[in-house]
Amino acid sequence: MSEYNAPLRDMQFVLNELGHLDQVSGLPDCEEMGPDLVEAILGEAGKFASGVLSPLNVSGDHEGARWNDGEVSTPVGWKKAYEQFVEGGWNALSCEPEFGGQGLPRLVSALVEEMWNGANVSFGLCPMLTRGAIEAIELRGSEHLKATYLPKMVSGEWTGSMNLTEPQAGSDLAAVRSRAEPQGDGSYRVYGQKIFITYGEHNLTDNIVHLVLARVPGAPDGVKGISLFVVPKFLVNADGSLGARNDVRCVSIEHKLGIHASPTAVLAFGDQGGATGWLVGEENRGLEYMFIMMNAARFSVGIEGIGLSERAYQRALAYARDRVQGSELGAKSRDKVAIIRHPDVRRMLLSMKSRTEAMRALACEVATAMDIAQRHADTAQRQHSQAFVDLMIPVVKGWSTENAIDIASLGVQIHGGMGFIEETGAAQHLRDARITSIYEGTTGIQAADLIGRKIARDQGQAVARVIAQMRGVEQQLDDADDVVLSHIAQTLHQGILALEKAVRFIVANYDAQVRQVSVGSVPFLELFGIVAGGWQLARAALVAQQQLSDGSDEAPFYQAKLHTARFYADHLLVRTGGLAQTLIQGGDAALAMDDECF
Amino acid sequence: MSEYNAPLRDMQFVLNELGHLDQVSGLPDCEEMGPDLVEAILGEAGKFASGVLSPLNVSGDHEGARWNDGEVSTPVGWKKAYEQFVEGGWNALSCEPEFGGQGLPRLVSALVEEMWNGANVSFGLCPMLTRGAIEAIELRGSEHLKATYLPKMVSGEWTGSMNLTEPQAGSDLAAVRSRAEPQGDGSYRVYGQKIFITYGEHNLTDNIVHLVLARVPGAPDGVKGISLFVVPKFLVNADGSLGARNDVRCVSIEHKLGIHASPTAVLAFGDQGGATGWLVGEENRGLEYMFIMMNAARFSVGIEGIGLSERAYQRALAYARDRVQGSELGAKSRDKVAIIRHPDVRRMLLSMKSRTEAMRALACEVATAMDIAQRHADTAQRQHSQAFVDLMIPVVKGWSTENAIDIASLGVQIHGGMGFIEETGAAQHLRDARITSIYEGTTGIQAADLIGRKIARDQGQAVARVIAQMRGVEQQLDDADDVVLSHIAQTLHQGILALEKAVRFIVANYDAQVRQVSVGSVPFLELFGIVAGGWQLARAALVAQQQLSDGSDEAPFYQAKLHTARFYADHLLVRTGGLAQTLIQGGDAALAMDDECF
The missing domain is CATH 1.20.120 (Four Helix Bundle (Hemerythrin (Met), subunit A))
Known part of the structure; x- marks a missing residue:
């Protein structure tokens, strides 16, 4: 069975020869990001991806995450791999140095992220969601919240989760019903049920920091009455040690088409009197904060699509080189040839390859603009870059994920009958990819955002x-x-x-x-x-x-x-x-x- | 969970209003096929499809076929449903009256077949493969073979299987290595391993009649040295009763992405001295006979695509009408509406619906031509119709199945996050549909046939x-x-x-x-x-x-x-x-x- 190898040469081509790294290393605090350092980082990440994460991809799919009486166990080897991930400092890669992060530009961390997803998208989801939670706290959390949670989330000692969806509130967050009652001591009691919570419960870390959308008493209807709360699985004592178990329970996990190893939790908040939570930022501005995270998450899901596409391509290519079937069309010889010689197989491979390279280059263009928007000295430059990022995020998300599904499906097709056999592994990529055009906003939601807020509005x-x-x-x-x-x-x-x-x-x-x-x-x-x-x-x-x-x-x-x-x-x-x-x-x-x- | 309902009104539209039935009922031996009789047949078939087959679709997927020491058990309820299927005379529908069939025109049986596949494609595969085996024996079998096997295969008391593929011989049948040695008494001893054999072993009937491609001693290399054999699971005594167990064993069944209830067998022929088989037609002409069956099978797989598309559409439509989410775009009211009101959901539904109707009408155009090619009094008419059938079979097969995959995937998308949850059922349609563009000749094989033999040649x-x-x-x-x-x-x-x-x-x-x-x-x-x-x-x-x-x-x-x-x-x-x-x-x-x- 073919495994994942990080496409280092192609990545360097995009970074160095398409000129992105030059733009980024000219920015404040990025001066060290020369080609050599970046090459070293990508090389090490590639080793971790292919050596540690990739071998767990198939076994993780086969075994899946398991629920037992509120506890969720990840597949064999998962916990060890996560420990290595944290020890290697990988979780902290793109986080702010203030809380222990390495502050890598998004351009570089995006490519590292592609590797995690190419190697093992079910694994990659855990740090992806944690990073979203980190960003929300970083941007709008109180000093107390930052000090309490960020260092351990940045290191990866604790993970984060994003709790938006409820049974009646999917694409339409205006319908959120979870509620939060102020306790007068700065804390709130949170009640409600959240569904589709990725890594909402697991055994990888001692604590999980849930970011939860809920309504305070008297809040306006609709999206203008939603607030954002931090609700940790375990409360945190003043000295940083873990305190009491909070009133949030994992009621079940979903039985899904793909990403089997990534637990998708149903979480019940407040069944036993109220889960203790703390407000992030101001009341009723939760959706606004959530959208900051969501934009980052949408970009990341686009990256998932690219990683999955690359892996599906690598597997199909290996099969096409290896599988001998039929003789060469148009040749006199009747000798059997590898199927890569067949014109239609070449077409499918190039359709996979060309789109994967196009998506990667486009994502790097956007990541570069993210870095410019964040760090450039010139305001107009920052604004133009941010406008470009805002415009392109629905494209990167929607287009890369729809492509990924089609590319994974072509990967199955290249395998012929073997593609339909689960042991081959090609089918898993299709099953895994199928979620990417749905979560963090369906393609329809991306397209609505694109034509409305991003094009018509300006x-x-x-x-x-x-x-x-x-x-x-x-x-x-x-x-x-x-x-x-x-x-x-x-x-x-x-x-x-x-x-x-x-x-x-x-x-x-x-x-x-x-x-x-x-x-x-x-x-x-x-x-x-x-x-x-x-x-x-x-x-x-x-x-x-x-x-x-x-x-x-x-x-x-x-x-x-x-x-x-x-x-x-x-x-x-x-x-x-x-x-x-x-x-x-x-x-x-x-x-x-x-x-x-x- | 939505279930399958045969689209009777749409089918009658195609039959009666697009003029197909008129053409067919004017043919010899088809005079009885007026709209009323056909409506009655389709109505009854629809009841069987929704009442008996459809309820087993999800449970069959969940339970799957199971292998134990050479025996294969189908899921709970499968055996009873098959008995009812046979008792109802459904298996004999399109077979020749000479052997107990009802001789229905292909136009009508194609629509009935669409229903079996819409209701339960894993079930529908069994009679589909049996019909292919029947056709081969009917067309080229000796009188002895016909008398021995056809009546029980036509009634459905025994099933048939098609044994083409070997590990090294998939799309390229020239690479077949199984061999058959003449015994001098009219029988042969057959040796070899066949893979991907749909319903190659099961517990639905007492006997299974395998049609097997193999080479006789001294046969030419390549496709010109392949012969076709009947190899029954149990030998048949002169009085028609079952005799000794033949030397063919089911070594394993595959673990597949979809069609879980349809057993896909690895069959070993001749491990204990040779499986007894009988030649169909002449030696070295097996591929030619197989292609007759294959063309019929390719058309049938196109029909599978249509049935699956219809079912995926019905499920998505039911969800779109039921699921309330968001308010109406462009309306003043903020009232929540069913998602069928959202423009992009309408687009997806109509993309599914319009293609399904187009595929059905096209398949009926081709089925009508099949009936004309078989029965018309005028030679030129028969030839023109046959040329049309030959031209269109790769299109019906390739286009309908590629569409089915995309349509089933859109069905998942319309369900949003719920589409990714297996219990919803939308994902099963995608998993089931994914095989249709592969078996009986991949889309690439269909396209090669289309441009070469069907377009360039004439x-x-x-x-x-x-x-x-x-x-x-x-x-x-x-x-x-x-x-x-x-x-x-x-x-x-x-x-x-x-x-x-x-x-x-x-x-x-x-x-x-x-x-x-x-x-x-x-x-x-x-x-x-x-x-x-x-x-x-x-x-x-x-x-x-x-x-x-x-x-x-x-x-x-x-x-x-x-x-x-x-x-x-x-x-x-x-x-x-x-x-x-x-x-x-x-x-x-x-x-x-x-x-x-x-």
């Missing part, structure tokens, strides 16, 4: 700046006077035109015809993702062409980058015209149908 | 006749002078142009550039499927428009047919230009990549 200004950058790359392709680059330029041009047309339609019609435009929101998100990915691969092709004409001694690597970009143009970018047409003319029928006639 | 003549029919429908749409029909005509026109352009490219380049063209074979299959489906839905729209202008008292039903066709045009047909572009320009990069650089 009349398409942020997206216009991105399109201008894309046009710049198109120009460079044209200027290069190379037959492959010109070909890529043509399809990229086709994609940019489709994107512009679609954006104009959204800006012109969103306010007056929001339902109409919304029917096409997901097709538009796909269109945007495809063009943004094409822009990134076109940049890669420019670098590759330059290297080749400079006589690089890595010619095969750069040739592959050129072919990959060209494949993407001919197989993905060509879809954009149809997607724009769907957005523009595809709303009527869906809205005209009577509900009863579906 | 220089596009058969496909030209289909395109002419499509153009006729386009003309009717234009002539109707109706705004919706004109809109559909425009996108259908766009699709037909893309299809023609693609066909021209294939015909012009297949011989000289087979590898190049083959990179685009699957995108071309998708393109063909989309346009063929659009042609069928355009026919439906014409009928619906006529009914509406005639003042039908089923106006909502026909309105929905119009909206569905329009939705399909704007969301599916618009993709065809991009797919043609991929075929025409997308071969270079995939072939230029060095194998080592993937």
Whole structure:
């Protein structure tokens, strides 16, 4: 069975040759982040991913997390791997130095995160959720909350969880009913049931810090009456030691299609008199804080999609090289060949590979902008970068996860009948990937956010700046006077035109015809993702062409980058015209149908 | 949990209003097949599907088939359901009357088959495989074989299995190694291991009749040296009673992603001296016979895709009507609404619904042609219909199954987080559907067959006749002078142009550039499927428009047919230009990549 190997060369290509690391290492507090240090970090992370996490991926899926009387045990080997993870300092990688973190730029930590997810997405979810909880406390928690929880959460000694969903409140958090009553001593008593809580209960650490959405008495209805609370599994004594067990219990865990090793808990708060919690920030502003975390989490789920895609690709590629079946089409010899020789298998592999590389490059573009938005000395630069990040997060999340499902499914297909056999492992990637387009906001929610808050609201200004950058790359392709680059330029041009047309339609019609435009929101998100990915691969092709004409001694690597970009143009970018047409003319029928006639 | 209900009204629409049944009931031996009798048959089948088979779908998935020391037990309730199935005469439905069958036209039996698969695809596989074995014996078996096996296989007292695959011989049957040695008494001793044998062992019947591919001594290499044998689990005495246990054993069954209740057996033939078998037809012509069965089986797997799509749609629709979440976009009221009101949910539902209806109508078009090819008095008519059937089988198989996977995945998405929870049932449809694009020839194999044997070989003549029919429908749409029909005509026109352009490219380049063209074979299959489906839905729209202008008292039903066709045009047909572009320009990069650089 093939295992995961971190794609270090490809990652370095994105970091160093697409120019991202240069931008980031020029920022305040990032001066040390030169290529050598980053290479060393990624190398070590790669070893941990393939040596420790990857071997637990299949056994974790098979065994799954288990619930017994309120306790949840993780699969064999999980606890040890988590200890090593914490000991290695991996949990603290991207956290603030003030609380023991290493303060790595997001650009670098995003690639490390891709490795955890490629190796073992069920494992990767635990630190991902912890980081979300850390951020909320860091940003809005009182000094007391910070001092009490952050050092141990940053180190990974304790984990965090995010408690949003309730049975009646999924995508619609306005429907949250959990409540919190102030006790007059600064604490609250929290009551309610939360579902779908990732790592809401487990045996990896002594304590779990739950971040919980609930309503205080007299709070307004809807999203404006939701507050955010810290509710630890065990209360923490003044000296930092663990105190009494809090009134939060894991009632059950879910039986899921995938990510079996990641416990998805139903948590009951306050069944025995009230769980003790502390307010984060101000009352009734919980949703706002949650959205800060949520944006980070959405980006991280996009990264999950990339990691899963990379792993599905590696497995399918290994099988395609190994499996001998049929003779070569168009050749005289009847000798049997490895299936990688078959044109349709090559198509599937390149469809997986090209999209994975496009998603990674795009995510790094966004991560770089996150670092700039956080650290750049110039306010306008920070604001522009933040606007770009806000615009792109739904694309990274929605497009990378929908791709991941399709890519994992292609991975199954390349295995033929063996792909359907669980022991092969390809099916697990599909089962695991299937959640990514759902949690932290479905693709529909991402698309609604994209067309509404991110495009219509600023009349398409942020997206216009991105399109201008894309046009710049198109120009460079044209200027290069190379037959492959010109070909890529043509399809990229086709994609940019489709994107512009679609954006104009959204800006012109969103306010007056929001339902109409919304029917096409997901097709538009796909269109945007495809063009943004094409822009990134076109940049890669420019670098590759330059290297080749400079006589690089890595010619095969750069040739592959050129072919990959060209494949993407001919197989993905060509879809954009149809997607724009769907957005523009595809709303009527869906809205005209009577509900009863579906 | 929603259950399966046979879509009787939609099926009658296809049969009666799209004119298929009229064509079939005009054929010899089909005179009785009027709308009333067919309605009665479908009604009864629908009751059996929803009343007996559907309730076992989830429990069958959960329990799965179990292997114990060579014996395989099906899940609780399975044996009783199979008895009822046989008692009801359902197994004999489409078989020849000579051996006890009811000789129903394929048009009608295809819709009944859709119901079995919609209700319970794991169950439906058993009679599907039996029918394949029956056909092989009927067509090429000796009188002795026919008399010995057919009556009990037709009634369903015994089942059949198809034994093609071996570990080294999957898509490439030339690599089959099983061997058969003549014993001089008309029998052979068969040796070898077969894998992926659906219902290769089970406890539903007293006997199982295996159809097995093997090589006789001195047979030529490759596909021209394969013969077909009947190898029963129990030998049959002269009086028809069961004799000795044959030397075929079930070594294990597979642990699969889906269709858990359908046992997928590894069978060892001849470990204890040789399994006794009888040649079907002539030596070395086994692959030819197998292909007759295989074509029928491929069509049936397409039907599986349609049944699964219908069921996934029904479940998602029920959830979308039931689940209240969020308020209505664009409305003033903040009241919570069922999610079917959300534009993106409507889009997903209509994407599922429109494709399911398109696939069903297309399959019925092909089934009608099968009946004409078999029974029509006129030779030229039979030949044209057979050419159409041959052309369309890879499309029905490949397109319907790829759609089914996507449709089942959309079904999961509509359920949000609940879709990922196994108890909901939506995930099972995705797991079950995932095999359909693999077995009986992967989509890649279908696409290779389509562009090579079905299009390039006759220089596009058969496909030209289909395109002419499509153009006729386009003309009717234009002539109707109706705004919706004109809109559909425009996108259908766009699709037909893309299809023609693609066909021209294939015909012009297949011989000289087979590898190049083959990179685009699957995108071309998708393109063909989309346009063929659009042609069928355009026919439906014409009928619906006529009914509406005639003042039908089923106006909502026909309105929905119009909206569905329009939705399909704007969301599916618009993709065809991009797919043609991929075929025409997308071969270079995939072939230029060095194998080592993937």
